[in-house]
Amino acid sequence: MQKEPKKQLDLGKYEGEDKVISSYELKLKYAGEKESPKIWSNIPSLDKYTCGFEPGELISISGPTKSGKTLLAQTLTYQFSRKQEFSTWFSFEVPARQFLSQFADLPLFYMPAKLKAHVMKWVEERILEAHAKYRSRTIFIDHLHFLFDMAQSKNTSLQIGTVIRALKRIAVDNEFIIFLLCHTHKNKGDDYMTYENIRDSSFVAQESDSVFMIRRDPSLGENAAKLSVEFHRRTGVLEKVVYLQKVKGMLEEIEMDREGQ
């Protein structure tokens, strides 16, 4: 019983690197450090709503099957590479050969030569390897359900929560930006979907800095899609829509007039 006060006394002299300090000391510490620059998508409205992508962010991209999730992620990869930010990809869903052939003009990015599904630890190691070797700090994972073994999972929702928190920790600790593609559950009724339609877990939206929902929109044209920034914690944006169309294998913004035509 006497040990408690002694321990407290010892902690009063604690000087480890994780010691508790004042907000002013912490601010002073950061004042001498250069901030990692933001990365821009080159999609004007998306950049306006997100104010660029900042290190430490976890962005979820969701939408129904064949809605353009992978294409949006590929477009971001292409645009980032134009700004000399070379991404790392985990393309679990699309085979590597097919994935590479989907780019009309192949940008520089990095991928594991062989994929190992359902092992989060392996994914983390490869992310750190890509940064150590190539300074890659934007990561794309296609998609969430390949990061854990559903067959072994007793509670899928909790399992997803664990995975999402691990990804967020990797992003924050290393100043990476992680883009996570997620499927939606089957929607009964109309096509309108929100972040609440992300399959299996509400943890995805809770832990993400922003959720983008994308779906095709034939009313705008054969290759058109509607991208909704469902929310963005840093900018405070809610349900803002960006209209996109596929041009030369990549997505570009469609300029709409005030009436939305």
Next chain:
Amino acid sequence: MSEKESEMPSGIKNPWKEFDDQRVESLVYLAKEAIESISLMQDLKRLYNRNDEEEILISEIIHEEFLIVKKFMKEAENAKRTQKTA
């Protein structure tokens, strides 16, 4: 069987194949060197503030190195494809 191979007596290693293999290997090596250079330049780039002259210069070097990667890997791909179909 290709013209090259048909000229070779049986049991003798095709020197053209060895040459092609080495060519692909060299091109990949050069492209990897350029990728390594890009990584080093990115380290340097992050040391400077945006719009500094040095940063612009480094960006140009990264772009040049990227073009080298693209060119050499394209050549390696073509060499490998020709070799396969020969």
